[in-house]
Amino acid sequence: GQNIDQPTEMTATEGAIVQINCTYQTSGFNGLFWYQQHAGEAPTFLSYNVLDGLEEKGRFSSFLSRSKGYSYLLLKELQMKDSASYLCAVRDRGDYKLSFGAGTTVTVRA
Amino acid sequence: GAGVSQSPSNKVTEKGKDVELRCDPISGHTALYWYRQSLGQGLEFLIYFQGNSAPDKSGLPSDRFSAERTGGSVSTLTIQRTQQEDSAVYLCASSFNPGTGDNYGYTFGSGTRLTVV
Numbered sequence: 001g002q003n004i005d006q007p008t009e010m011t012a013t014e015g016a017i018v019q020i021n022c023t024y025q026t027s028g029f030n031g032l033f034w035y036q037q038h039a040g041e042a043p044t045f046l047s048y049n050v051l052d053g054l055e056e057k058g059r060f061s062s063f064l065s066r067s068k069g070y071s072y073l074l075l076k077e078l079q080m081k082d083s084a085s086y087l088c089a090v091r092d093r094g095d096y097k098l099s100f101g102a103g104t105t106v107t108v109r110a
Numbered sequence: 111g112a113g114v115s116q117s118p119s120n121k122v123t124e125k126g127k128d129v130e131l132r133c134d135p136i137s138g139h140t141a142l143y144w145y146r147q148s149l150g151q152g153l154e155f156l157i158y159f160q161g162n163s164a165p166d167k168s169g170l171p172s173d174r175f176s177a178e179r180t181g182g183s184v185s186t187l188t189i190q191r192t193q194q195e196d197s198a199v200y201l202c203a204s205s206f207n208p209g210t211g212d213n214y215g216y217t218f219g220s221g222t223r224l225t226v227v
Contacts, residue, residue, distance in 0.1 A: 004152070033215055042114075042201070042218035043153075087153065097143060097166065098216065100153040 004101035006088050011107045012078055020073045020086050020104045028093035034062055034073045035087040037103065043087055047073070075106070083108045112136075114219035116202050122225045123192055131187040131222045135204030142185050143205075143216065144177060148198045156200075159185060192226045199223050
């Protein structure tokens with residue numbers, strides 16, 4: 001399995017930027033995923049990185065450094081609806097399941 | 111269906127009773143996964159199905175837990191003789207294929223919140 005670490009909680013102001021870091025250890029890396037989960041709802045897919053670099057999708061961007069075992073999710077122009085838990089998940093090479101971190105709860109304040 | 115459907119959405123049961131949780135994946139998705147999410151914990155892998163077979167049951171916590179999938183579609187997770195520590199949200203997800211070499215992520219259902227009293 002992997003040791004996937006991400007901060008427990010973060011708070012930011014509406015309109016600001018927040019960066020959620022995720023570190024992992026794996027024997028054979030084959031992809032890192034970010035999911036968003038609102039309270040009481042299903043996790044929904046946000047992004048996927050398998051090569052080093054930045055993937056941008058509108059207000060959300062995800063970065064990966066395989067050599068450092070490190071990723072971050074960048075949320076720009078924060079909106080109140082972005083208040084949610086953000087889950088980092090890793091897949092091993094040759095594996096099929098995802099291993100999830102405990103999630104980071106982001107609270108956006110007016 | 112359009113999404114992954116789970117039932118019931120909430121289940122309260124007495125300690126010692128058996129419960130069955132149902133998952134109806136997206137039509138055409140061959141891979142199906144069960145996860146458990148406890149308060150403040152990450153998603154804990156339970157079991158993976160490819161078609162009707164379960165190549166990996168390694169996450170099932172004890173022999174009180176079992177799961178089956180029929181017709182390459184609906185899956186049922188059964189917990190026998192429930193204990194209080196079984197209280198959690200049980201999430202089902204499906205994907206087009208196991209995705210070992212591509213970026214097929216999961217589509218999750220909304221989960222079943224199980225409370226054992």
